[in-house]
Amino acid sequence: MYNIGIDVGGTSIKAGLVEDGNITVKSSRDVRKACGFKEVIEDIEYVIDEILKKKKIKIEDISTIGIGIPGVVDKTGCVNCVNLGLKGDPLELKLKEKFPNIKIVVENDANVAAVAEYKYGSMKGYDIGVMLTLGTGVGGGIIINGKPFSGAHGIGSEIGHIILDSNFYTCNCGNNGCFETFCSATAIIRYAQKLIKEGRETLIFNMAKGDIEKITAKMVFDAYKKDDEVARDVVRRFKEYLLKGIMSVIHFIDPEVISIGGGVSNASDIILEGLEEKIKKRVIYNGNGVAKIVIAEFKNDAGILGASAL
Ligand SMILES: [Zn+2]
Known part of the structure; x- marks a missing residue:
């Protein structure tokens, strides 16, 4: 099987067929412009058929x-995702109707990435782990006793929207001061643009011709x-707020490990430099140890690997 x-x-x-933690067959399809529930179901059936x-x-x-979705998934597998035109659609139920003898699980994509790191990567061997995906936004995935956790209403792992401070621009979610407006690639780019607009001279301006x-985060x-x-x-500034965000996670969940992934994590040497020492200084008590900070192992394949292990 x-x-x-x-x-x-x-x-x-x-989509990918996963055998012993390795993706042995892959297929993919571009998301259509006018996308909705019907199209998503059709495309999922298509990629399964190709495999x-x-x-x-x-x-x-x-x-x-297993299916990872860039949106909010509730306990019954209903999905909200603005980009794909999904508004509380019963994705899990519909797929169960189509494939009645197969176990179908739908999860938020950041939680899926956390499952991949827990099963096969940087969080392997830990029971309580948190994954922070620093990409266009900041995604959060929480693993508690080996299972992804997203709270009572499917929004309990939205760590990117923890409010850390007030900021000079508002988050896509409508709030001001979200973690992701300080620590995503977008946040890094926007702050660099702001300083340039204020008249600061920098090599970044030449790099962007x-x-x-x-301008890119790289x-x-x-x-x-x-x-x-x-x-x-x-x-x-990025590192100061990353520390604040991580401290919030530590004081709230106290994980054994925090894994940092996403495009920004390519700058792992810069991110990790001095981070654990600062955490040890800031945590209210470190006598029992404190979360280890690691860099995620999987880049593009985390979604397929994690979803297959749900
Ligand atoms: Zn937000």
């Missing part, structure tokens, strides 16, 4: 299909390594 993991993203739906054809197996050979819309980290003053200010 096989497990299939499906990673539903904002631009594509990717079966490529592996030359039947649907009866599949025991579990004079177009501040082309450019900021590259300039930081060249001792660029603006990049140093941007990184100092």
